[in-house]
Amino acid sequence: MAAVEMFPGQYSFNDSIRPALRLVVTPDESMPFRRGPLVANRRAARARMKARRRRSALVAVVVVSMVLLAWPGHAFGGTNGVGLSTDLATGSTLSSGMVYVVQPGDTVDTIARLLNPVDPTLAVRALVAELHSHVVVAGENVLVP
Numbered sequence: 001m002a003a004v005e006m007f008p009g010q011y012s013f014n015d016s017i018r019p020a021l022r023l024v025v026t027p028d029e030s031m032p033f034r035r036g037p038l039v040a041n042r043r044a045a046r047a048r049m050k051a052r053r054r055r056s057a058l059v060a061v062v063v064v065s066m067v068l069l070a071w072p073g074h075a076f077g078g079t080n081g082v083g084l085s086t087d088l089a090t091g092s093t094l095s096s097g098m099v100y101v102v103q104p105g106d107t108v109d110t111i112a113r114l115l116n117p118v119d120p121t122l123a124v125r126a127l128v129a130e131l132h133s134h135v136v137v138a139g140e141n142v143l144v145p
Contacts, residue, residue: 097143097144098143098144099141099142099143099144100114100141100142100144101140101141101142102136102138102140102141102142103138104138105138106136106138107136108124108127108128108131108134108135108136109124111123111127111136111142112124112127115127115144123145126145127142127145129145130142130143130145
């Protein structure tokens with residue numbers, strides 16, 4: 001620790017009385033500002049911490065965006081089992097998971113048009129895969145894919 005003592009009149013300049021300053025060092029006291037880590041080390045640790053936080057925030061943003069993109073639903077343009085968008089599927093008479101009773105005169109194509117009026121080819125493929133046949137019989141219960 002360093003201290004400053006003032007001795008009035010010991011040194012005089014130009015015949016004026018001015019106090020003189022003298023530095024006094026006490027060797028038995030340790031300097032408290034030397035006890036902690038160096039400023040450069042603290043700054044480097046702070047920079048590493050900021051970089052780690054930035055990486056963690058970036059990873060969190062990427063994970064959340066991937067979850068949102070993978071989430072099925074009409075808000076993100078999802079489709080049902082026959083290839084119809086969920087907005088159009090909610091407006092059609094049949095939707096995925098319903099049981100349709102085949103009426104006289106129905107074919108796989110007419111049922112597919114009920115399922116997907118925009119592009120019935122995907123619905124035909126799904127119905128054939130479900131029924132294992134291109135033939136439907138009146139009164140048959142068909143699970144809509």
